[in-house]
Amino acid sequence: MKRRVAITGVGAVTPLGVGASTLHTRWAAGECGIRDGEAGCVDFEPSDFLSKKQIRRTDRFTQLAMAAAAEATDAAGWSEALPCEPDRMGCVIGTGVGGIRTMQGAYKLMYGGGRGKVSPLTVPLMMPNAASAVVAMRYGLQGHVYGIVSACAASAHAIGTGARMIQAGDADAVLAGGSESALIDLTFAGFSAMEALSPTGTSRPFDARRDGFVLGEGAGVVLLEAESTARERGAPIIGEMLGYGASCDAHHLTAPEPDGGGGARAIARALDDAGLGPEAVDYVNAHGTSTLLNDRIETAALKNALGARAWEIPVSSTKSAIGHLLGAAGATEAVATVEALLERLAPPTLGYEEAEEGLDLDYVPDGPRPLEGNGNGNGDGASGQLVALSNSFGFGGHNAVLCLGSAR
């Protein structure tokens, strides 16, 4: 039997502010963190979390990850003592592009003044595994530690991989999540050139008028612990990682498989891994990018994997409130999902008004929806365990789906 994986802390820095509960509360209240067509973490002050030297030695994407990790570990009571031996603790932080801001700066210096102008910190700041490395150094995590790179599915893969480490017995506790800070000219130019960004600067997933995604930055971290370890030390268990499913379309560099087959396989695997059927699902936190293709094909994937149940459950997109955090999307949305289950409240898909033919699921258009459990599976009754899916799909055809539960 697989070891159960508890969630004992979550942390997030998003365009809606610093903090996981801030993300949930403000999103549920209908607030949106998008300003002038982009979603930056304007409330984030690195010096609140890092020393002057740490700030100098980290790219912003690592700084965001450090803040999210600090919140998660504080919540889990790590400030006094680590829960297990350093060698039994891991860290997996996903990212789309890592320290691309540092890289762009180094290019400018090099082309302006030659190779000798490039700082010795360039490589250690820009490497995509920097966030994992720095978080591991901060807490002394000496077990399995690395980054994961799979575009916009990276941090969902990271959380899934963290859970697998625990189930396989390679670790007893893992800080898992994702971080991205790529609000720079190169990224805007690249995504614009491929017509992925919303020219109107609007994120309205599943709406007939959607015209692309809005670029955002941020980080999310969840603290996964073997349930037995967490219970032994009396840690606050706020949720459960029930299942993980991954697949690849192997179809096209950027476009999803037309019938949503790849996404559907990942959803089905996550449920199968959790030992649950579609009837147990109470909520879906969609990938919901607000692009023409994703939202249509994700809807098809949900119908394909969940059958009639797809029409019965609330499906909402965090990206309607904070834009698309690329490699950090999966983790911040997993954090948002844990919070939604904890508060038993599904926040709405902001801006959704006009239906499109075939996009006919319940996208939670009119304000937050209470989650009451459905009597079909784990979620029986007012205090039963609620079950949610969090979808992440990345360029390259990468699909990663997390099945999350509220605390039992």
Add this chain to the structure above:
Amino acid sequence: VPTITTEVVQERVIELLRTLGSEADEIDGSTELQTLEVDSLDLVELGQIVEEEFDVELKSEDLSELRTVGDVVRLMVDRAS
């Protein structure tokens, strides 16, 4: 290149150590690099800047021979002359 005297170099080195992130209340010639947590990466960065400003080279391998801020200053002044 400015006039290279111990005073000029020391003032600049201390200023740079602060820029690199040292948060010590007071830094002077006798301050140990270890207490400022200066490592090989810092020394290479410092070296890059002083090479440009004073035309003096500092390499990470120099770190093994340097104990205090004063040692860094002395090495720079020696190499300049």
